[in-house]
Structure formats: C-alpha cells, structure tokens
Amino acid sequence: MSFNSIAFEVFFVIVFVFYWSLRRSYRLQNLLLLAASYVFYGWWDVRFLVLIALSSVVAYCCALSIDRGQMTGKQRARASGFCILAVMLFLGLKWNAVKFSLPKWRPLLTVDWNNLVYADAQHYILTLGIIAAIVLINISYPFLCRLRDNHRRKFFLVFSITINLTVLGIFKYCNFFVDTFRTLVHSIAGISVNTETLNIIMPIGISFYTFQTMGYVIDVYRRTSQANDSLLDIALFTTFFPLVLSGPIERGTTLLPQFQKPRAIKSCDLREGIWLIIWGLYKKMVVADNLAKIVNTTFAPFDNPASALAVPQDGIRLLAAIYAFAFQIYCDFSGYTDIARGVAQLLGFNVRLNFNLPYFARNPSDFWRRWHISLSSWLRDYLYIPLGGSRYGLCKTARNMMVTFLLCGLWHGAAWTFVLWGVFQGILVTLHHTLTRNSDGETPRWWVSAIQCAFMFHLSCAGWVLFRARNLNTVGVFSQSILLHPSLSTEATSCFGKLVFYCWFLVLFQAIQGLTGTLNPLSRLPWFIRLNVWLFVIMSVLSLAESGGKEFVYFAF
Amino acid sequence: MRLTTWIWQRIAKTLFVAAYCLLAAEVFLRVFAPQSILPRYVRPTDYGIRGNEPNCSYWHVTPDYRINIRTNSKGIRADSEIPYEKPPGLKRIVVLGDSFGMGYGVDIQDTFTSQMQKALEKNGIRCEVVNLSVSGHGNAEELITLREEGFRYEPDLVLLAWHGSDLDDNIRADLFGLEDGRLVRRGKTYLPATKLQEVLFRSKIYRFVGEHLHLYTLVRDKAANLVKYKILPTIRILSNPASSAQSPNESDATEVVLEYQRHLTIAILEEIRQQCISHGANFLILDIPFWRSRTEHISKFPWEEFAEDRHFTVFCPVESFKQHNGKILYWERSDGHFTPLGCRIVGEGLAKIILESGLLSEEILDNDTDGGEVLTAD
Incomplete structure (x- = not known):
C-alpha cells in the first residue's frame, strides 16, 4: 500500500478513527497499530509478513537474552507461538481464497475451503523447516544460556546480526552475487557458467526494517538501551506502518518508549501532521513524479547496455536531466519521509528527521549530515565508529570512511553503479576530511557559502549520474556529452522550463527554511500568508500531480 | 468583547x-x-440512452484550443438541418462514435468526417455525412442509436469510430451482455447522471460555472474519475465476486474480464454489421489509435477475437500516422483528441478506403463470403 494511493487514504482514515477511539488504553492502541501495520505491509504480499514477524522475534529474543541473561518460559512460549502463528497464517494459507463481497449491499465473507491451504511440497517443506528450527532453538536455548556472560551476549548479538544479514543477503543480493560470479568466471576463464538465477522477489522495505532491528539489538548489547519485555512492542517497532517501507530507520531508544506510554494529540500537532503529509505529497506527486518524465525520457535510450547510441550533441539537455534527477530523488524520498512523519504525528508519535535541506550543504560531510540522516547516523554509529572512526590516524580514518560508504552504496541497491556511487561519496568525504583537518571551522561569508553550496550541489549531481545510470556506458556518454558538447537545443530549453516550473516553489520554500533556520517557517508567518501557502500546495497536488500514483523510488532499496 | x-x-x-x-x-x-473546459450537454433520448442536446451552442476551451460546438434540432453537430429523407443521387454516411467521432478538439469544418466528405466530393461522389456521435457513447449505445435513429437517414454506409475506451464503456453501460456466446439485451436504459444534469442544466448559473470556471471543472473531473475508475469498479467486484472467484489469482481475474470485454465488443460490432446488411448499408470501422508519443500510436482493437471471425472492414490509421512522425496529431496538453492535422490524415485515409473498397457503391459487401479486411490507406 503506497502513501499516494486511494487505498491508503481509506485505510488511514479507518485506522485514525479507531485508534483515537481507543485512547483510554495505549496497549489496545498498540494492538490496533500492529494489526494495521500487518494489513498495510501484507497488502503488497502476505507471504513476506513471515520475514518481518521472524525479524521481530529474533530481535525480541536476542535482546532479552543479551540483557537479562535468559528469557522466561512465558516469554519463550510467547515468541515461539507468535512465530508459529505467523508461519501458519502467512505461509500456510492462501489469502486470496478468502473473498469479501457485498451482494445486494449485504457484507458476505466467502472462503474457498478447497483452496485455502497451500498444498505444494515447497510450502510444506518451508513451513515445517521453520517450525523445526523454532523447536530446535527452544531445545538448545537452555544450553546457550549457560555460556559465560560475555560469550552469551556476543553469541546472541552475532546470531541476530547473522540472521538479519542472511535474510538481506538472500532476498536482496543473491541475484547480484550470482550474476557477478557468472560474469567474473566468464571474463577470467572464458567459461559460461549456467547457473539459474533464483528470481527472488525482494520484499519492500527489507533494508529498512532489518537495519532498525539490528540497531535495537546492538544498542541493548552496548547497554545504551534496555531490552523490551513486550513482544507486542517489538513487533510494532519493526512493523510500524508509517516507517516500515522506507524509514526513517528509527532507534529503539527513541521509538520504543513512545509505545509504552499514552499518546495525546494537540491541535498544533494535528496541523503540523497534516501539513507534513500535504507537503510530502507535493514533493512526491508534483515535483518528483513530473520530473521523472524528463529523467526517464532522457535516460531510457541508454538503459539498455546492448544499445550503442551516439553521444548526444546537446549536452545541456542531459545536464537538465541530471538536475531533474537530483530534485526527483530528493523529493521522492524526502516526500515519503515527510508523509511518514506526518502520519506518525497524527497518531501521536515523534519520528526523527531524515532530510535537513541537503542541497544547502556546503561540503560532503555536511551533505551526509543532511541527507538520509537516519541511515548515515546508523552507519556512523554501528559501522564507522566500531571500525575505529577517526581515532587511529589519517589512513585508517580514510579506510573506515571508504568501507562505510562502500556499504552505504551497496545498501542502496544490488548493482555495481551503486557500489561506485558509494565509492565516489567515500572519496569526496575522505578528501574533504583530509583537506579540512586543520581548518579553524570559522563560518564563511554568505557569498562564499553560496558558492560552496552550488559547488557541492554539482558534486552530488555527478554522484546522481552513477546512481541513476543502469550501466557504466551511460556515465561515459553523459560525461562526454556535457563536457564536450555543451550546446543548447529546443528540448533542453523545454526541460529547463519544466524544471523551473515544478521546482521554483520548493526552492523558494527551502530558501525560507534555510534563512529562518527552521524547518517549519509557516508557524512564524502571518495567517494570511500561511493560508496562501496551504492553498498553493493543496491546489498543486490536486491539479499538477501526475495521475496514476507512481511508486516511491526508495521502495526498491 | x-x-x-x-x-x-x-x-x-x-x-x-x-x-x-x-x-x-x-x-x-x-x-x-489551466483545465480543459469541455462541457457536455446531453439529455435522455426516447430510446433510453444519452443524446446531444438539440439547438445548442457552447465553447470548448483548453490550453490548446478554443472551439465552438453547435448542434441542430436533432442534436447532431452540424450547422444545418438534415432531413430523414435522402435526396435522390446523394450518398449518405451515418457516423457513430464518441467524442472522437463528434470531432472534439477541432472546428466543424476540420473534423475527420468533414475532411472525409471533402475528399470524397473531390473524387466526384456527392455525399452527406450524418454524424450521430455523442461524447461518452460506447458501442452498445451506438448500436441502439443506429437502430433507433441512424437507419431513418437511409445510409449507404455506416462508419463507426471505434476507440479503446469502448471496451470498458460496453461493460459499464450493461445494455448488452453475452450468454453462451450470444449477444443478449440486458439493461433497458443507460443514463448515467443524466437526470441530475438535466436539472442542473436548467440553471443559467450552473451553465456559466460549467463553461467558465476551472475550479469547478477540476473538482467535477476528479470526482467523476474517482467514481468511474475507483468506486464503481470496486462496487462491481464486491457485488459480483463470481468473476474474480472463478480465477485463482487477481491477474487471471483481470484477464477473464478483459477477454469478456473483447468478446462482447466483437459481438456488438457483429450485430451492427448484421443490421447494416439488412438495411442495405455497408459497414466500416475506424480504429482510433491511442496516443503514447508523437512517434508511438497504439491500436487497442480486439484483433485476436477479430481474427477468429473476420467479417469487418477496419481502417486503422497507425501506418498513416507513422509517415507524419514527430508532428502533433493529438492535442497533447489537453484532452488528447485529434488536431486538425490528425483529422485530415484520418479523413483522407477513410475516403481512400471507401473509394478503393467501393463502400459507397450499390453493392453490399457481405464479408461473410470473402473474409474481412484490415485496411490501411497507404
């Protein structure tokens, strides 16, 4: 279910009404949110709810075992029961055998009993395998708990990380590794390896929720957070529907406490939540989706690696497409985050900021403090700092940065262009770190800042070419065309015209955000100007939005 | 205070x-x-479907064009009256269609029917076009229009402007259905929101709002699309789960519905052809392609079902459009109807096909015997 679909609008209205009608019991609210989150995620594919349920249980059990030394029998029974129930419900049943209908306006639920249960060997083996694993873990658990404290803590941390990374590896990177292996063997030994690619479907949001649960377990291991006793809370933490598909990647220390207390909503929260949703829809449906047309039209001829196309002679058009992609990717992802934050706010939760005017960054380090903050801070806290951070001299700092950004690139997608994009970002950050090591950190004059911002924007645009290109040939063609044939054409003028038309308000609003130093400058403006801004944004969404509700780009990551 | x-x-x-x-x-x-303001003045006819309001004059205003739509006393988009009796020596072509057939997007002298008439007259054929197209009509309504009104004009040729939206319109109208592969009449009337429009159209203020206000147009179009493409299909599926229950998964269910759509369409077209034969008229289908880009035009005509039982003469202008690649044949910023150039290509193509196939000759071409043909004007 996508935030920009009618199905979500109906779903959210229903959840919102029921949620606040249960405000006397936050536990019931949590239960409702969990059910709603499973419906939200299962709308796409019910089977993958098993993964998310297993991820929750692994995080719950490992965190408790690390923190408390041992789970109680009740906790183990609850976790095992939850797992078995999830496997039975989401892997054992065919949900499309259950149909809801309204013949003569009378609600009717029909079940095709003959087709309700998966009857193939594959499903039996998978279901029985998972159940057997649960039984095995339960049998071996008392022995594991007898390990020395330090060893036990490490064992459960490694177990949790291994499970998460294995799931991620199988579902996200398996095809990539098989293809790379095949190409490598063919190019080195000249042997054609006939390995069947498994054609594995990647579950939406898998990178987000696995990182979120891993972060929670690592926090418990580091004793910065306590293990949570409630399986319901952990399951909700993993599946919370505003965040499950594309983040922000929340921390247990900030989100879990919010599940454990009653929520209230003030009128200002309501207003801000609605504003965030509308502003997010504006970014996604008006800016990103419309710019996507320019981007796709320009990049599409080069997407097929087999097509050997001549270098276009109007480099300015390609430059316009890169600028368009810079705004498209930003508005697509930050728009989603804004909607997620707005939806969470309407439910009484505070979700962390994920984008803080990234194109106003003055240098690569600043850019990563503003772009996808939840991921960059995750990588900083759980990868870069454990690797040694900047503590052991320049060489090791550079190594740590490169490793971190290489994995950051790989996190974004299973393709070499993403790896290269990560390497490119790593080089930029390392160079910046090396060059500014001894600087006094004084704030430059405004015009120097402006030049730095413009320069940094173009550096990030260079990175976006790697990010968008489906093959390395495209990068070469774009570079050649822009640098060697920077001539203007009518198409280029038209592209720039559209770019300005769709982006001018966004840039103006962000300039105001930057100058006033607040992400919500509306509250400081007189009511009449506020009214006009709301009107402009709502009318833009209604009239300029691309029809059809396009999917969010970051769903692919 | x-x-x-x-x-x-x-x-x-x-x-x-x-x-x-x-x-x-x-x-x-x-x-x-700016919105495309395309008011549509329709009213219920005596035979239970929508017809154009007679003696009307209103403007269509879009970012691409501004044209005047005028109807005569019978609701035909024409500047003159057309009597039912056919003058001697004159050939008559009755046109059935939707907004494309009616010539939305161009002045009356630029419609493809006018262009076709001009091209035929240049070749020495005295002919008259009776354009019975009504915006929003599907093939089911076109069949009823032909039966109730079209044959009264004693046509020599019936030209049906077929568009991909007809597949869906035929289902939505529910005027005809298929039972054991046979076409059967279902609903007696199909008058979506016509009663409400009739009441509203009486108000001059409402007409002014509908013809001039962009906000009203936006809200009406959004609401109509929501009802037409989201709410009604959902209700249809919920109230009749049989179609989807027959299929194990959703994509198969969609394929079942699409296959039914195509078969129903062919059955209605076949019925129109049979009616034409019994009234001594030839029958020609114009397949209006969908516009993807200036170089890509796609036919949605149910060719597979058509191939099973080729009785029709179909003219598809995709090949002619290819010769004008890069030129603006459809209005791109507004409603996607033909531009004057698009109309000219289609009109001239139709004229060529009519002349070459002898569709205005006295002989009735019964393609049952010689197999149907797919024609291009090249």
Whole structure:
C-alpha cells in the first residue's frame, strides 16, 4: 500500500478513527497499530509478513537474552507461538481464497475451503523447516544460556546480526552475487557458467526494517538501551506502518518508549501532521513524479547496455536531466519521509528527521549530515565508529570512511553503479576530511557559502549520474556529452522550463527554511500568508500531480 | 468583547476565508494549471440512452484550443438541418462514435468526417455525412442509436469510430451482455447522471460555472474519475465476486474480464454489421489509435477475437500516422483528441478506403463470403 494511493487514504482514515477511539488504553492502541501495520505491509504480499514477524522475534529474543541473561518460559512460549502463528497464517494459507463481497449491499465473507491451504511440497517443506528450527532453538536455548556472560551476549548479538544479514543477503543480493560470479568466471576463464538465477522477489522495505532491528539489538548489547519485555512492542517497532517501507530507520531508544506510554494529540500537532503529509505529497506527486518524465525520457535510450547510441550533441539537455534527477530523488524520498512523519504525528508519535535541506550543504560531510540522516547516523554509529572512526590516524580514518560508504552504496541497491556511487561519496568525504583537518571551522561569508553550496550541489549531481545510470556506458556518454558538447537545443530549453516550473516553489520554500533556520517557517508567518501557502500546495497536488500514483523510488532499496 | 460580536466576527472571517479560497484556487488554476473546459450537454433520448442536446451552442476551451460546438434540432453537430429523407443521387454516411467521432478538439469544418466528405466530393461522389456521435457513447449505445435513429437517414454506409475506451464503456453501460456466446439485451436504459444534469442544466448559473470556471471543472473531473475508475469498479467486484472467484489469482481475474470485454465488443460490432446488411448499408470501422508519443500510436482493437471471425472492414490509421512522425496529431496538453492535422490524415485515409473498397457503391459487401479486411490507406 503506497502513501499516494486511494487505498491508503481509506485505510488511514479507518485506522485514525479507531485508534483515537481507543485512547483510554495505549496497549489496545498498540494492538490496533500492529494489526494495521500487518494489513498495510501484507497488502503488497502476505507471504513476506513471515520475514518481518521472524525479524521481530529474533530481535525480541536476542535482546532479552543479551540483557537479562535468559528469557522466561512465558516469554519463550510467547515468541515461539507468535512465530508459529505467523508461519501458519502467512505461509500456510492462501489469502486470496478468502473473498469479501457485498451482494445486494449485504457484507458476505466467502472462503474457498478447497483452496485455502497451500498444498505444494515447497510450502510444506518451508513451513515445517521453520517450525523445526523454532523447536530446535527452544531445545538448545537452555544450553546457550549457560555460556559465560560475555560469550552469551556476543553469541546472541552475532546470531541476530547473522540472521538479519542472511535474510538481506538472500532476498536482496543473491541475484547480484550470482550474476557477478557468472560474469567474473566468464571474463577470467572464458567459461559460461549456467547457473539459474533464483528470481527472488525482494520484499519492500527489507533494508529498512532489518537495519532498525539490528540497531535495537546492538544498542541493548552496548547497554545504551534496555531490552523490551513486550513482544507486542517489538513487533510494532519493526512493523510500524508509517516507517516500515522506507524509514526513517528509527532507534529503539527513541521509538520504543513512545509505545509504552499514552499518546495525546494537540491541535498544533494535528496541523503540523497534516501539513507534513500535504507537503510530502507535493514533493512526491508534483515535483518528483513530473520530473521523472524528463529523467526517464532522457535516460531510457541508454538503459539498455546492448544499445550503442551516439553521444548526444546537446549536452545541456542531459545536464537538465541530471538536475531533474537530483530534485526527483530528493523529493521522492524526502516526500515519503515527510508523509511518514506526518502520519506518525497524527497518531501521536515523534519520528526523527531524515532530510535537513541537503542541497544547502556546503561540503560532503555536511551533505551526509543532511541527507538520509537516519541511515548515515546508523552507519556512523554501528559501522564507522566500531571500525575505529577517526581515532587511529589519517589512513585508517580514510579506510573506515571508504568501507562505510562502500556499504552505504551497496545498501542502496544490488548493482555495481551503486557500489561506485558509494565509492565516489567515500572519496569526496575522505578528501574533504583530509583537506579540512586543520581548518579553524570559522563560518564563511554568505557569498562564499553560496558558492560552496552550488559547488557541492554539482558534486552530488555527478554522484546522481552513477546512481541513476543502469550501466557504466551511460556515465561515459553523459560525461562526454556535457563536457564536450555543451550546446543548447529546443528540448533542453523545454526541460529547463519544466524544471523551473515544478521546482521554483520548493526552492523558494527551502530558501525560507534555510534563512529562518527552521524547518517549519509557516508557524512564524502571518495567517494570511500561511493560508496562501496551504492553498498553493493543496491546489498543486490536486491539479499538477501526475495521475496514476507512481511508486516511491526508495521502495526498491 | 461581547460574545455575539465575537461570534459574528468569526462567521465573517470564515466566510471571507471560504470566498477567498475559492477565488484564489480559481486564479491558481488559470495561471499554473489551466483545465480543459469541455462541457457536455446531453439529455435522455426516447430510446433510453444519452443524446446531444438539440439547438445548442457552447465553447470548448483548453490550453490548446478554443472551439465552438453547435448542434441542430436533432442534436447532431452540424450547422444545418438534415432531413430523414435522402435526396435522390446523394450518398449518405451515418457516423457513430464518441467524442472522437463528434470531432472534439477541432472546428466543424476540420473534423475527420468533414475532411472525409471533402475528399470524397473531390473524387466526384456527392455525399452527406450524418454524424450521430455523442461524447461518452460506447458501442452498445451506438448500436441502439443506429437502430433507433441512424437507419431513418437511409445510409449507404455506416462508419463507426471505434476507440479503446469502448471496451470498458460496453461493460459499464450493461445494455448488452453475452450468454453462451450470444449477444443478449440486458439493461433497458443507460443514463448515467443524466437526470441530475438535466436539472442542473436548467440553471443559467450552473451553465456559466460549467463553461467558465476551472475550479469547478477540476473538482467535477476528479470526482467523476474517482467514481468511474475507483468506486464503481470496486462496487462491481464486491457485488459480483463470481468473476474474480472463478480465477485463482487477481491477474487471471483481470484477464477473464478483459477477454469478456473483447468478446462482447466483437459481438456488438457483429450485430451492427448484421443490421447494416439488412438495411442495405455497408459497414466500416475506424480504429482510433491511442496516443503514447508523437512517434508511438497504439491500436487497442480486439484483433485476436477479430481474427477468429473476420467479417469487418477496419481502417486503422497507425501506418498513416507513422509517415507524419514527430508532428502533433493529438492535442497533447489537453484532452488528447485529434488536431486538425490528425483529422485530415484520418479523413483522407477513410475516403481512400471507401473509394478503393467501393463502400459507397450499390453493392453490399457481405464479408461473410470473402473474409474481412484490415485496411490501411497507404
């Protein structure tokens, strides 16, 4: 279910009404949110709810075992029961055998009993395998708990990380590794390896929720957070529907406490939540989706690696497409985050900021403090700092940065262009770190800042070419065309015209955000100007939005 | 401040804000997103479907064009009256279709039917076009129009402007259905929102709003699309789960519905052809392609089902369009109907096919015997 679909609008209205009608019991609210989150995620594919349920249980059990030394029998029974129930419900049943209908306006639920249960060997083996694993873990658990404290803590941390990374590896990177292996063997030994690619479907949001649960377990291991006793809370933490598909990647220390207390909503929260949703829809449906047309039209001829196309002679058009992609990717992802934050706010939760005017960054380090903050801070806290951070001299700092950004690139997608994009970002950050090591950190004059911002924007645009290109040939063609044939054409003028038309308000609003130093400058403006801004944004969404509700780009990551 | 004063102030402010919002929204649309204002004046006919309002004159205004639509006393888009009796020596072509057939997007002298008539007259054929197209019609309504009205004009040729939207329209109208592969009449009438429109159209204010306000057009179109493409299909599926229950998964269910759509369409077209034969008229289908880009035009005609039982003469202008690659054949910024150039290509193509196939000759071509043909004007 996508935030920009009618199905979500109906779903959210229903959840919102029921949620606040249960405000006397936050536990019931949590239960409702969990059910709603499973419906939200299962709308796409019910089977993958098993993964998310297993991820929750692994995080719950490992965190408790690390923190408390041992789970109680009740906790183990609850976790095992939850797992078995999830496997039975989401892997054992065919949900499309259950149909809801309204013949003569009378609600009717029909079940095709003959087709309700998966009857193939594959499903039996998978279901029985998972159940057997649960039984095995339960049998071996008392022995594991007898390990020395330090060893036990490490064992459960490694177990949790291994499970998460294995799931991620199988579902996200398996095809990539098989293809790379095949190409490598063919190019080195000249042997054609006939390995069947498994054609594995990647579950939406898998990178987000696995990182979120891993972060929670690592926090418990580091004793910065306590293990949570409630399986319901952990399951909700993993599946919370505003965040499950594309983040922000929340921390247990900030989100879990919010599940454990009653929520209230003030009128200002309501207003801000609605504003965030509308502003997010504006970014996604008006800016990103419309710019996507320019981007796709320009990049599409080069997407097929087999097509050997001549270098276009109007480099300015390609430059316009890169600028368009810079705004498209930003508005697509930050728009989603804004909607997620707005939806969470309407439910009484505070979700962390994920984008803080990234194109106003003055240098690569600043850019990563503003772009996808939840991921960059995750990588900083759980990868870069454990690797040694900047503590052991320049060489090791550079190594740590490169490793971190290489994995950051790989996190974004299973393709070499993403790896290269990560390497490119790593080089930029390392160079910046090396060059500014001894600087006094004084704030430059405004015009120097402006030049730095413009320069940094173009550096990030260079990175976006790697990010968008489906093959390395495209990068070469774009570079050649822009640098060697920077001539203007009518198409280029038209592209720039559209770019300005769709982006001018966004840039103006962000300039105001930057100058006033607040992400919500509306509250400081007189009511009449506020009214006009709301009107402009709502009318833009209604009239300029691309029809059809396009999917969010970051769903692919 | 006294309470009553405070209340009055609040009411005044609310009213001001509401009025201001409407005004500002209208200004926004005119500046940033001008709408295609295409009022459609239809009314119920005696035979239970929609027909154009007679003696009407109104404007279609879009970012691409501004044209005047005029209808005669029978609701035909024409500047003159057309009697039922056919003058001797004159060939008559009855045109059935939707907004494309009616010539939305171009002045009356530029419609493809006018272009076709001109091209035929250049070749020495005295002919008259009776355009019975009504915006929104599908093939089911076209069949009824032909039976009830079209044959009264004693046509020599019936030209049906077929568009991909007809597949869906035929289902939505529910005027005909298929039972054991046979075409059967279902609903007696199909008058979506016509009663409401009739009431509203009586008001001059409503007509003014409908013909001039961009905000009204936006809201109406959004609401109509929501009802047409989201709510009604959902209700249809919920109230008749049989179609989807027959199939194990959703994509198969969709394929079942699409296959039914195509078979129903072919059955209606076949019925039209049979009716034409019995009334001594030839039958020609114009397949109007969908526009993807200036170089890509796609036919949605159910060719597979057509191939099973080729009785029709179909003219598809995709090949002719290819010769004009890069030129604007459809209005791109507004409603996607033909431009004058698009109409000219289609009109001339049709004329060529009619001449070459002898569709205006005295002989009735019964393609049952010689197999149907797919024709291009090249």
